[in-house]
Amino acid sequence: GAGVSQSPSNKVTEKGKDVELRCDPISGHTALYWYRQSLGQGLEFLIYFQGNSAPDKSGLPSDRFSAERTGGSVSTLTIQRTQQEDSAVYLCASSLRTGNEQYFGPGTRLTVT
Amino acid sequence: KQEVTQIPAALSVPEGENLVLNCSFTDSAIYNLQWFRQDPGKGLTSLLLIQSSQREQTSGRLNASLDKSSGRSTLYIAASQPGDSATYLCAVRFTGGGNKLTFGTGTQLKVEL
Numbered sequence: 707g708a709g710v711s712q713s714p715s716n717k718v719t720e721k722g723k724d725v726e727l728r729c730d731p732i733s734g735h736t737a738l739y740w741y742r743q744s745l746g747q748g749l750e751f752l753i754y755f756q757g758n759s760a761p762d763k764s765g766l767p768s769d770r771f772s773a774e775r776t777g778g779s780v781s782t783l784t785i786q787r788t789q790q791e792d793s794a795v796y797l798c799a800s801s802l803r804t805g806n807e808q809y810f811g812p813g814t815r816l817t818v819t
Numbered sequence: 820k821q822e823v824t825q826i827p828a829a830l831s832v833p834e835g836e837n838l839v840l841n842c843s844f845t846d847s848a849i850y851n852l853q854w855f856r857q858d859p860g861k862g863l864t865s866l867l868l869i870q871s872s873q874r875e876q877t878s879g880r881l882n883a884s885l886d887k888s889s890g891r892s893t894l895y896i897a898a899s900q901p902g903d904s905a906t907y908l909c910a911v912r913f914t915g916g917g918n919k920l921t922f923g924t925g926t927q928l929k930v931e932l
Binding site for chain 1: 850861917919920921924
């Protein structure tokens with residue numbers, strides 16, 4: 707079956723602009739996670755959804771970052787007023803239920819110029 | 820602080836060699852541990868998931884072990900092939916750490932002809 711998909715695969719934006727990153731989890735997976743991978747920082751957790759609720763937003767680096775999930779499926783990560791330090795690969799993962807094996811998408815490479 | 824460490828950061832071996840990748844974690848209270856591989860410019864591929872109650876998991880030429888009391892996991896790759904060249908990441912879900920995975924910084928493996 708289809709895996710986790712993310713769009714766009716690459717995004718170049720100017721500093722100060724807003725961006726939206728999309729994640730389509732595996733069908734039927736109730737848990738969805740966003741991570742960020744940047745040089746020198748490794749892979750960092752951002753936010754986790756169970757259904758449409760986000761019980762853990764502890765990894766969001768600032769209030770410029772927000773995410774939502776609708777219909778228990780698609781999720782959007784929004785970064786407002788982008789900064790150069792936001793440049794990274796943003797990875798989405800889903801799991802059948804909380805605590806199960808996480809399956810990752812190919813990521814969105816964000817470059818802020 | 821709950822942390823995951825992987826040593827070495829890079830490893831180069833000749834084709835056919837058996838090898839071991841190491842992962843250590845600072846808190847033995849874990850829910851599970853997952854090993855991933857990442858190819859350049861790609862997302863993460865899940866290799867093995869070990870629950871806290873398990874000692875090891877096997878998939879083909881891969882065998883992962885878990886020793887919670889010493890805070891260690893190893894990934895054993897038998898009869899390495901050039902196609903095994905990738906970065907291998909260890910990730911831990913800590914009990915009480917929410918549902919997020921905490922990642923090590925990875926071991927970059929190169930298998931040479």
